[in-house]
Amino acid sequence: NAGVTQTPKFRILKIGQSMTLQCTQDMNHNYMYWYRQDPGMGLKLIYYSVGAGITDKGEVPNGYNVSRSTTEDFPLRLELAAPSQTSVYFCASSGQEVEPLHFGNGTRLTVT
Amino acid sequence: TQLLEQSPQFLSIQEGENLTVYCNSSSVFSSLQWYRQEPGEGPVLLVTVVTGGEVKKLKRLTFQFGDARKDSSLHITAAQPGDTGLYLCAGAADSGTYKYIFGTGTRLKVLA
Numbered sequence: 001n002a003g004v005t006q007t008p009k010f011r012i013l014k015i016g017q018s019m020t021l022q023c024t025q026d027m028n029h030n031y032m033y034w035y036r037q038d039p040g041m042g043l044k045l046i047y048y049s050v051g052a053g054i055t056d057k058g059e060v061p062n063g064y065n066v067s068r069s070t071t072e073d074f075p076l077r078l079e080l081a082a083p084s085q086t087s088v089y090f091c092a093s094s095g096q097e098v099e100p101l102h103f104g105n106g107t108r109l110t111v112t
Numbered sequence: 113t114q115l116l117e118q119s120p121q122f123l124s125i126q127e128g129e130n131l132t133v134y135c136n137s138s139s140v141f142s143s144l145q146w147y148r149q150e151p152g153e154g155p156v157l158l159v160t161v162v163t164g165g166e167v168k169k170l171k172r173l174t175f176q177f178g179d180a181r182k183d184s185s186l187h188i189t190a191a192q193p194g195d196t197g198l199y200l201c202a203g204a205a206d207s208g209t210y211k212y213i214f215g216t217g218t219r220l221k222v223l224a
Binding site (some may be wrong): 005031033035040041042043044045048050056058059090091094098099100102103104105106 | 116118136141143145147152153154155157160162200202204210211212213214215216217219
C-alpha cells in the first residue's frame with residue numbers, strides 16, 4: 001500500500017501565484033487533514049474533512065481552500081501565495097476517531 | 113480556541129539520563145496521542161491514551177493521561193541517541209469533531 005501520497009515534494013512560488021497541493025490516500029479512510037509546520041514548530045491544522053463532500057476549517061484556514069469530491073483525494077489550494085505561507089505542508093488521514101493519523105512525506109513550499 | 117502547550121520546548125541530555133515531556137491544555141480532550149517526527153518525514157504515532165488516569169508503557173517510554181483529560185506526560189527512561197527527534201502531542205476535541213490539534217512540540221537531542 002502506498003498510504004498517503006503528496007505531490008509535489010518541493011515548490012517555489014512567486015508572491016501572488018496560485019497552486020494546488022495534491023493529497024491522495026488508498027486506505028479508504030474517511031477523515032483527512034491538512035497541516036502546516038513552520039521550522040522547529042508543531043503542526044497547525046488548516047482544514048479537515050470527515051468524508052466526501054464535507055470539509056471544515058481548522059486553526060489557520062485563511063488563504064487556503066479545499067475540496068473533497070472523492071474519499072481518496074483532498075487537494076489544498078493556495079489562491080494568492082504570500083511569504084507567510086512558506087512552510088512544510090502535511091496531509092494526513094485516519095480511519096476512525098482515536099485511530100492514528102497516517103501522514104504523507106510533506107510538501108516544502110517557499111514563497112518569494 | 114483549544115491549545116496544547118508542550119514543555120520543555122528543547123531538551124539536550126546525555127545518554128542514560130531520564131526525562132519527562134509535558135503536554136498541557138485548559139480544554140478537555142476525548143483522547144490524546146503522542147507522535148515522534150524525524151527530519152524530512154511526517155510524524156509517526158507512538159501511543160494513544162483515551163481514559164483519564166491511563167498509563168501506557170512502550171519499552172522505555174511511559175505515557176500518562178491526566179485524570180481530567182486535560183494534560184499528558186511522556187517519560188523516557190535511560191534515553192538513547194535513537195530517541196532524538198521532535199515529540200508532539202495531539203488531542204481530539206471532546207465534542208467529537210474529529211479535529212486533531214497538535215502541541216507546540218519538544219525537540220529532544222540525546223548525546224552519546
